[in-house]
Structures are given as structure tokens and as C-alpha cells.
Amino acid sequence: GETITVADLAQKLAMKGGEVVKALFKMGVMATITQSIDHDTAVLVTEELGHVALKADADNVEDALLAHVEETQGEKVVRPPVVTIMGHVDHGKTSLLDYIRRTKVVSGEAGGITQHIGAYHVETDRGVISFLDTPGHAAFSAMRARGAKLTDIVVLVVAADDGVKPQTKEAVQHAKAAKVPLIVAINKIDKSDADPLRVKNELLGEEVVAEEFGGDTQFVEISAKTGQGIDALLDAISIQAELLELTAVRDGRANGVVIESSLDKGRGPVATVLVQAGTLKKGDYLVCGVQYGRVRALFDERGEQVPEATPSIPVQVLGLSGVPDSGDDFVVVDDERLAKDVAQQRDAKRRESRLVAQAGNRMEDILAQM
Numbered sequence: 001g002e003t004i005t006v007a008d009l010a011q012k013l014a015m016k017g018g019e020v021v022k023a024l025f026k027m028g029v030m031a032t033i034t035q036s037i038d039h040d041t042a043v044l045v046t047e048e049l050g051h052v053a054l055k056a057d058a059d060n061v062e063d064a065l066l067a068h069v070e071e072t073q074g075e076k077v078v079r080p081p082v083v084t085i086m087g088h089v090d091h092g093k094t095s096l097l098d099y100i101r102r103t104k105v106v107s108g109e110a111g112g113i114t115q116h117i118g119a120y121h122v123e124t125d126r127g128v129i130s131f132l133d134t135p136g137h138a139a140f141s142a143m144r145a146r147g148a149k150l151t152d153i154v155v156l157v158v159a160a161d162d163g164v165k166p167q168t169k170e171a172v173q174h175a176k177a178a179k180v181p182l183i184v185a186i187n188k189i190d191k192s193d194a195d196p197l198r199v200k201n202e203l204l205g206e207e208v209v210a211e212e213f214g215g216d217t218q219f220v221e222i223s224a225k226t227g228q229g230i231d232a233l234l235d236a237i238s239i240q241a242e243l244l245e246l247t248a249v250r251d252g253r254a255n256g257v258v259i260e261s262s263l264d265k266g267r268g269p270v271a272t273v274l275v276q277a278g279t280l281k282k283g284d285y286l287v288c289g290v291q292y293g294r295v296r297a298l299f300d301e302r303g304e305q306v307p308e309a310t311p312s313i314p315v316q317v318l319g320l321s322g323v324p325d326s327g328d329d330f331v332v333v334d335d336e337r338l339a340k341d342v343a344q345q346r347d348a349k350r351r352e353s354r355l356v357a358q359a360g361n362r363m364e365d366i367l368a369q370m
């Protein structure tokens with residue numbers, strides 16, 4: 001294993017060599033300043049001396065991690081679009097996602113039913129499309145927090161019998177602020193009081209202009225109940241995706257983002273991640289927020305094991321040390337040590353900032369009582 005001289009360890013701890021020798025002696029380890037001690041002993045004595053044993057300094061490991069992300073370079077290839085569904089309450093977002101999942105995700109032989117893993121992908125004649133099955137606003141909050149794009153296209157669901165409502169307008173604002181193109185799905189077209197023209201007119205007020213009115217927004221009339229227009233909607237998404245010319249590096253170590261996570265009684269921590277670059281494989285070491293681990297298994301939305309996942313494809317990951325937060329980044333690294341170091345550094349940092357925040361709160365309490 002790894003070793004370090006007592007002198008080097010003392011230097012890292014900003015202590016005198018003699019103090020470390022003394023602490024080691026108390027632990028029953030005889031070592032002089034120039035002698036080497038093993039990794040575990042170094043961690044023990046460091047903790048004995050009241051320090052948190054961080055195996056490398058924080059900036060170094062984060063740099064090493066960043067290098068891993070930057071190394072995933074090379075020829076970019078076309079990748080599928082990642083779609084988020086937004087719209088006013090009860091306008092049919094869940095029904096639409098469920099209809100597509102039920103009819104377009106071919107269920108696995110074993111279970112016969114598709115899994116709810118927070119995201120899924122479908123294959124159409126025009127190519128693959130990935131859907132995030134999370135509330136639209138959650139996807140956008142995660143995007144804002146990360147300053148990165150998680151979704152390429154928003155499908156705005158507007159009920160044809162209800163028209164434009166506050167959350168419809170909010171969704172338009174979100175998409176515009178994030179510069180994500182919209183496709184309008186006028187839903188519930190099967191209803192007798194459906195009025196698609198009214199929806200188009202009302203959206204003019206939000207500067208969402210249908211192609212037939214001289215604008216550049218695709219409108220598709222659908223029914224999430226009967227399935228009418230769903231294929232046309234999938235086509236519209238593929239057309240929009242082609243215009244966006246979405247690409248990603250496909251080879252090399254993967255990185256991406258956590259969509260959803262949970263603790264499963266039998267399987268341990270489970271995270272649904274969206275690969276954004278590279279290829280995630282079974283056996284990979286990864287850092288995921290403050291968690292780390294080795295990919296024990298990957299599952300798709302049909303609950304079937306898959307050997308790998310490429311850009312824009314969501315996949316369930318087993319083998320993490322704990323449950324990451326949705327919106328966390330994940331990065332594949334070349335060895336477990338680095339994965340562990342980064343995760344532990346981040347965890348220590350997070351604890352530290354929590355302590356600082358708590359101290360701040362206490363200070364405010366004291367000041368408030370004065």
C-alpha cells in the first residue's frame with residue numbers, strides 16, 4: 001500500500017515532526033521523522049492529532065476530477081434530445097408521459113411493466129428521444145443551480161378546453177430565460193369543448209407564435225387519452241432536435257447529472273442519472289456529489305440490465321456509497337482512491353460549511369436577544 005514519511009505528514013499537518021512522532025508513540029508505533037508509516041496509520045495519527053484526515057488537499061482532487069471531465073474529448077456525434085414536459089395543473093402532463101411510456105417503451109420480458117425511474121427514452125422512426133419524468137420546474141431549478149443545460153426541448157402542454165393559465169405563462173418564461181425551444185402540445189383535443197384556436201391566440205400574448213401565424217413554434221394537437229397526435233408530437237420533437245444539432249462526445253469516461261435517487265431496501269442506494277458525455281459502463285468508478293462507488297449494475301427503464309449508457313440516455317446506477325441528491329454531477333474516474341478522496345473532501349467541506357452556517361445562526365440568535 002501507500003506510505004508517507006513522518007516528516008511529510010507533519011508538514012501537511014503544519015506541525016512539528018516531533019509532535020507526530022510523540023503521537024505515534026502513544027499509539028504504540030515507533031517511528032522516527034525520516035521513517036515511513038502506512039496509509040492507515042497516517043490516517044489514525046492524523047485523527048489522533050485532532051485533524052480531519054483528508055488524503056489530498058481539496059483543490060488537488062477537484063482539479064484531478066476536472067481533468068477527467070476535460071479528458072472526455074474527441075469527435076462529437078449526434079445525440080438524442082432530452083425533453084421536459086411542462087404546463088398548467090391538470091392539463092395532462094402526467095397522462096402524456098404515461099401514454100408515451102406505455103405505448104413506446106417496449107416493456108422487458110421479465111416484468112412486462114416499465115419502471116418509474118424518473119426518466120426514460122423511446123425509439124421512434126426518426127431517432128431516440130429521452131424524456132425527463134420530473135416536474136418541469138424541478139428540472140429547471142436543477143439547471144439554474146448547475147448553470148448547465150439539462151433539457152434541450154420543452155413540450156408545453158395546454159389543455160384545449162382550458163386555454164392558457166398562470167403556470168402555462170410561467171413555463172413559457174422559464175423556457176425563454178433558459179433559451180430552450182418550446183413545442184406546444186394542445187392536449188385534450190378529444191373533448192367536445194376543445195378550442196385549439198383559442199390556445200394559439202392566447203399564446204400570441206406570450207410571444208409564442210405558431211408557424212401558421214408566421215412564427216417558428218411548432219403546435220401539435222394531441223389527446224393523451226386516445227393517443228391522437230402523439231406520433232406527430234414525437235416527429236415535431238425530432239424535427240426540433242435536428243435543428244438544434246445536438247452533439248456530444250460519445251467515447252471515453254462518462255459524466256452527467258443525477259435525475260432522481262432513493263434508498264432501496266434490497267439494492268441499496270439507487271440513482272437515475274442522465275449521461276451527458278462519454279459512455280457509462282458497468283465496473284466504472286465514479287464520484288456522484290458527495291458519494292462515490294463502483295457501478296455494480298446499470299438498469300434501463302424496462303428494469304433490464306444494460307452494459308453501458310451513452311449521451312442523453314438515462315440509466316439507473318447501483319453501487320454508490322450513499323444516496324446522492326438530484327441535480328448532483330457524476331464523473332467517472334480511473335481509480336477508486338480518487339473517487340473516494342473527492343467524495344470525502346466534498347463531504348468534509350459540506351459539514352464544515354454547515355457548521356459555519358449553524359455558528360452564524362447562533363450568532364444571529366445571540367444578537368437578536370441583545
Ligand code: GTP
Nearest residue numbers: 088089090091092093094095187188189223224225
Ligand atoms: P398535475 O400533475 O396535477 O399538474 O396534472 P397533470 O398536468 O399531470 O394532468 P394529468 O395528466 O394528471 O391529467 C389531469 C386530468 O385530465 C386527468 O383526469 C386525466 O385523465 C385528464 N386528461 C389528461 N389528458 C387528457 C386528454 O387528452 N383527454 C381527456 N379527455 N382527458 C385528459
Ligand code: MG
Nearest residue numbers: 092093094095
Ligand atoms: Mg401530473
